[in-house]
Structure formats: structure tokens, C-alpha cells
Amino acid sequence: MPYVEASARSRQVVAAARRVLARDGVARTSLRAVAAEANVPLGTLQHVFPSKEKLLRAVIEDVVGEIAEVLKSSAELERGLEHAIRQGLTNFWSQLVVGDRNLQIMQYELSTHALRTPGLESLARWQYERYSRIVAAWCQEAAGNAGETCAVPFGRLARVLIASVDGLIIQYVCNPDATRSAEDLEDVITMLVALADVRPAGHGR
Known part of the structure; x- marks a missing residue:
């Protein structure tokens, strides 16, 4: 996976989270679902947003x-x-x-x-x-x-x-x-x- 600066990765994940939240609702949104939407490994997402x-x-x-x-x-x-x-x-x-x-x-x-x-x-x-x-x-x-x-x-x-x-x-x-x-x-x-x-x-x- 090519290197992406932390700030750009953060924006990518937040944008993906907004799409998942709007589509699935807050209760059903998980870090795993957001990682899949952002097309990044779960571990990478958790490095940016631990919770x-x-x-x-x-x-x-x-x-x-x-x-x-x-x-x-x-x-x-x-x-x-x-x-x-x-x-x-x-x-x-x-x-x-x-x-x-x-x-x-x-x-x-x-x-x-x-x-x-x-x-x-x-x-x-x-x-x-x-x-x-x-x-x-x-x-x-x-x-x-x-x-x-x-x-x-x-x-x-x-x-x-x-x-x-x-x-x-x-x-x-x-x-x-x-x-x-x-x-x-x-x-x-x-x-x-x-x-x-x-x-x-x-x-x-």
C-alpha cells in the first residue's frame, strides 16, 4: 500500500465514516465497516482512530x-x-x-x-x-x-x-x-x- 500522510489518511477515513454513518446509521457503524469503506486495513484505521x-x-x-x-x-x-x-x-x-x-x-x-x-x-x-x-x-x-x-x-x-x-x-x-x-x-x-x-x-x- 502506498504511503499516505496522516492528515490525508484522516480525511479519507472521516469521509468514509460519514458515508457509512449516513447509509447504515450510527449504532450499526463499526471501525471494521469504515475501514472497508475507506479501503484501508483495520489496523491502519485504528492507528489513526483508536476508538x-x-x-x-x-x-x-x-x-x-x-x-x-x-x-x-x-x-x-x-x-x-x-x-x-x-x-x-x-x-x-x-x-x-x-x-x-x-x-x-x-x-x-x-x-x-x-x-x-x-x-x-x-x-x-x-x-x-x-x-x-x-x-x-x-x-x-x-x-x-x-x-x-x-x-x-x-x-x-x-x-x-x-x-x-x-x-x-x-x-x-x-x-x-x-x-x-x-x-x-x-x-x-x-x-x-x-x-x-x-x-x-x-x-x-
Whole structure:
């Protein structure tokens, strides 16, 4: 087998894991199945990811990175927080929800699997902490670039945003009604913009 750098091997294995997780579900995904999907010996995979927990954590990190990239690339952050919320969530929905329903199912399975597996409970908490941090940083960057203030801490805005969108996602996954979900997403965006109550820096509240 030709030599492959560790970073490239890691990306190869994570990509294979995402395919297996989306196809077979979290509970039925094993290191052996991922090794077969990645076309690498099991021992090679275990050298990169010694446990299923470490592999699942890497998958979550990869998904978080994908979400961050979609948010940053889909909204001009110099146009302020309201624009970022509106444009970012609209593009996130079209690309990673409507465009990748299995990704959303996989993320929910990762959370419930971790919560139901002794010793893995912290993985679910870490998963949502990562989501919250990336969204909070994205919101703060958009507001900062435009010289704006937000009425609530960015961490709280991020948690409310994630909770609201999560609810819409699970409804869409169960019943993919595009018209209804688009209307509901617009209502959530309106709610989030009102919560943020964006104003130019230096203006009193």
C-alpha cells in the first residue's frame, strides 16, 4: 500500500465514516465497516482512530467545519448581523437540509447514540458546544465588521438559533414539506432578528 500522510489518511477515513454513518446509521457503524469503506486495513484505521468515540468526534468536527464554511461563504459578513442571519440560514437550509437530508439524520443519531451509550454522554454535550461556538463566532464577526451591537450575548443568540433551526430540521426530516418549511424558516429568522435587535455601536438601548 502506498504511503499516505496522516492528515490525508484522516480525511479519507472521516469521509468514509460519514458515508457509512449516513447509509447504515450510527449504532450499526463499526471501525471494521469504515475501514472497508475507506479501503484501508483495520489496523491502519485504528492507528489513526483508536476508538469509535474518537472517530465520531472527528466526524462531528468535520460536519461543524462544513457548516461553518457554508455560513461564512453564503453571507457577506461585512453587511451586518441581520443580513448574515437571513442569508446564512437560508443558504444553510437549502444546502445542508434540503440538499442533504441524510446529514441531518446522521447528526441526530450521533447525539442520541452518545446520550444512550455509557461513557459517551459527554460527546453529545461537546457536539452542541461546538455548534454554539461556531455560530456565536460567526454572529459576532458579522456584527463587529459592521460596527453593530446585539441586544443579547452572542452565545445566547447562537443557542436560540440552533434550538429553533433544530426544531425545524426534525420536522422537515419527518415530513419534507418544502413550502411549509420555507415559511417556518422565515418566521424563525424574523424572531432571531428581533431577539438580536441590532443597532449601530454607540447607540443606547
